[in-house]
Amino acid sequence: MHSKKILKIMLNFFLILLICPFNFINLSAQNHQLIKVIAVVSGNETNNALFLVESDIPTLHFIRAQRIDGPQNGIFTQNSDNIRYTAISSVSGIPGNLSKIRFTFLQKDKRTPVEPNTFRFIINDIDGPNNEALATNCNANLSFLGTANPSNLLVINLPPTILSIGQVEENDGPTSRVxxxxxxxxxxxMDNFANDGYLKDFDMNDDYPISKPIFVKCKSYTSSIYTENDSIVVNKSNEFKKENELLKIKTNPIFFDLNKAEIRKDAVVELEKVFEIMEKFPKLIIELGSHTDSRDNDNYNLKLSESRAKATVNWFVSKGIGATRISGKGFGETQLVNKCANGVKCSEDQHQVNRRTEFVILNPEVIK
Structure with missing residues (x-):
């Protein structure tokens, strides 16, 4: 998530309150796995640390914690049986104090991710105002976000982003755990927003219980976004398509050279189509997703797709599209559209279907 996009979300928050109230629901906790951090194996007090852990998951032995993007930085350490992230930020205040972090749950070889499972983080003491926040993408299999009732935290839920932001200092009111x-x-x-020296402890074994929790389920795009007339306009334009209740820009496949992220000349033809649509609708906001097929290492594919997404976003920005109007994310092989997963024999054409770049429109109401 781009920091300017988060700022736009925050500035528009009060308008959002009027048109789309939060989706509070009664949920029982999922069957999440308790995880206890035992030691730092390597990278202590750096932005790329490996932790030894204990859990009920037989294959889980390590967690790699990384700062993967900026503009700001931070370091990982162990605090009791939790992972602590301390911000190193030259900027005070949201959104400039952003650093993006990643947790990868690894097998004994320290490289291979475990089979997908249910994981929970409880993060303590998110101070405010305008000091700290945490955000994630609802499309990344977030089951729910929970806070105490009452809480110091403000929850902003605007698909595909959900953001919890501190309102007052922890000592000046109810708990600010999330x-x-x-x-x-x-x-x-996760996107971590924190001023210099501010820390967050990521607890995975319920050391920090939340009393009287309120659960917030991610809202998603639904057919109620579109009226019948809107749908007719979309269909007649031949510029858009609707898939899984998301409105996307129609494009032919966008190709990259093997193991590279540079924009090819034939890709520019398709990107120009998207650029023209963004010029035609100057208020249009887009999130692009870059996907790979299942061949090659899972982590490698994820990093490659992230590089391609970033390169594509940079292409649009270089053409004059404002950075608040387009963001990108790499999904690697996590969202295959057919059976061609690891170890499944498929034709080149079948693999090609999964190698795609999608342009999701975040505010379809402007297309009228």
Whole structure:
């Protein structure tokens, strides 16, 4: 998630309250796995640390914690049986104090992710105002976000992003703990907003219980976004398509050279189509997703797709599209559209279907 996009979300929050109230629901906790951090194996006090853990998952032995993007930095250490992340930020205040972090749950070889499972983080003491926040992408298998009732935290839920932001200092009111629970994952990414020296403890064995929790389920795009007339306009334009209740821009496949992220000349033809649509609808906001097939290492594919997504976003920005209007994410092989998973024999054409770049429109109401 781009930091400017988060700022736009925050600035528009009060308008959002008027048109789309939060989706509070009564949920019982999922069957998440308790995890206890035993030791730091390597990378202590760096932005890329490996932790030895204990859990009921037989194949889980390590967690790699990484700062994967900026603009700011941070370091990982062990605090009791939790992973602590301390911000190193030259900027005070949200959204400039952003650093993106990733947790990968690994097998004994320290490289292979475990089979997808249910994991929960409880993060303590998110201070405010404008000091700290945590955000994630609802599409990344987030089951729910939970806070105490009452809580210092403000929850902003605007698909595909869900953001919990501190409102006052921890000592000046109710608890500011937040719970993120993810289902069917082996990698978790979060946007961490924190001023210099601010820390967050990521607890995975319920050391920090939340009393009287309120659970917030991610809202998603639904058919109620579109009226019948809107759908007619979309269908007649031949510029858009609707898939899984998401409105996307129609494009032909966008190709990259093997193991590379540079924009090819034939890809520019398709990107120009998207650019023209964004020029035609100057308020349009897009999130692009880059996907790979299942061949090659899972982690490698994830990193490659992230590089391709970033390169594609940079292409649009270089053409004059404002950075608040387009963001990108790499999904690797986590969202295959056919049977061609690891170890399944498929034709080149079948693999090609999974190698795709999708342009999801976040505000379809502007297309009228």
């Amino acid at each position: 719970m993120f629970e993810f289902n069917n994952v082996s990698v978790i990414e």
